[in-house]
Amino acid sequence: MTVQRPLPEARPGSLPGRLHTLPPAVVGARRLPLANATLVSRSEVTGTLGVFVVALNAPLGAFSPGQYVSLGVEHAGQLVQRPYSIVSLDAAGTRVELFIRRLPDGRLSNLLWPLRPGTRVRVGPARGLFTLDRADVRPRIMVGTGTGLAPLLAMLADSAARRDATPNVLIHGVSYWMELAYGERVAEWAASGVPIDYRPTVSRPHERRNETWTGPVGRAEAQLTRLLSDMPKARNGVAYLCGNPDMIDACRAALLAAGFAPADIRVEHFHGPVPRRVS
Amino acid sequence: MTYVIAEPCVDHMDQSCVAVCPVDCISSHDGVDRKLHIDPDGCIECGSCLSVCPNNAIYPLAELPAKWADYAWIDAAWFRDPDAARDVLAEILAEAPAA
Numbered sequence: 420m421t422v423q424r425p426l427p428e429a430r431p432g433s434l435p436g437r438l439h440t441l442p443p444a445v446v447g448a449r450r451l452p453l454a455n456a457t458l459v460s461r462s463e464v465t466g467t468l469g470v471f472v473v474a475l476n477a478p479l480g481a482f483s484p485g486q487y488v489s490l491g492v493e494h495a496g497q498l499v500q501r502p503y504s505i506v507s508l509d510a511a512g513t514r515v516e517l518f519i520r521r522l523p524d525g526r527l528s529n530l531l532w533p534l535r536p537g538t539r540v541r542v543g544p545a546r547g548l549f550t551l552d553r554a555d556v557r558p559r560i561m562v563g564t565g566t567g568l569a570p571l572l573a574m575l576a577d578s579a580a581r582r583d584a585t586p587n588v589l590i591h592g593v594s595y596w597m598e599l600a601y602g603e604r605v606a607e608w609a610a611s612g613v614p615i616d617y618r619p620t621v622s623r624p625h626e627r628r629n630e631t632w633t634g635p636v637g638r639a640e641a642q643l644t645r646l647l648s649d650m651p652k653a654r655n656g657v658a659y660l661c662g663n664p665d666m667i668d669a670c671r672a673a674l675l676a677a678g679f680a681p682a683d684i685r686v687e688h689f690h691g692p693v694p695r696r697v698s
Numbered sequence: 699m700t701y702v703i704a705e706p707c708v709d710h711m712d713q714s715c716v717a718v719c720p721v722d723c724i725s726s727h728d729g730v731d732r733k734l735h736i737d738p739d740g741c742i743e744c745g746s747c748l749s750v751c752p753n754n755a756i757y758p759l760a761e762l763p764a765k766w767a768d769y770a771w772i773d774a775a776w777f778r779d780p781d782a783a784r785d786v787l788a789e790i791l792a793e794a795p796a797a
Contacts, residue, residue: 489720502720
């Protein structure tokens, strides 16, 4: 099935008249991209956080840790797609792991949640400029909120695979402790010798759902400020930030105040309805 | 609602938006076009392009400044009849006051 929108209307009289003779779109000329992957598993971290693994028909191709892919499912004759950062890609390049939040009005995420293993889906090529600079051996300060952890995990996995000795600090900010996914994986990397200082933090410690949490509390940016104060070496590092815009703005301000050059602050915004422009 | 690439892209054509588009819906022909174009039929409205454009040339269709309204038409038309889209762009630029 083909879906093609009409051309937007031009302002009256603003375009040369001959353009109105532009041939109409050829119905059927544009086809939906074919499904090229299969959902292997979906495991829930919480009711609104899930880990999805998809198997591709063919290797993903070029991928740099930190990049994302579009994930799409067909619905009502349309391919509904959203970009998601890759958590991991296996050695064969055909198994992709994604960490996804189900949003109340999420057009795709609400379609994804009921899917069963075996469902055919569409995965696009890896894209994005928020990538690990492997050649930069300065300490890395990584800050992610919620599913913003995903690209940072891909970067750490890459470091672990290369037995990279570059020190990493990973701050993961969540609202509720149950959302602290992947802590065990990070601990395994640390146990295997990857230099990771893992600092999870819960931003709503006084809510009942967090009453059993005894770990660090406060927003991710507060943890970062504390880190920069307590660990002067971190000030000579490079920062990777991924998450909600308020966190990114606050962390960027803290890093700049600590002497970071703007170029040493790498940022990936969540892809939301209100994207931020280049500052 | 798609995104649109407006006049600030003309003769700059920074490729950052192309590098971040997850569905490869931003195109131009090297050496022929003076701007990049977003295919409204392919755009998934993620806003990745807007967030990396160093020229602030990209807008959601609903927020496209009125002075650049024709760029929505140009982007959409380019994927059906690129020569017509180029002709319109040339006329618009010819009519535009010198910066």
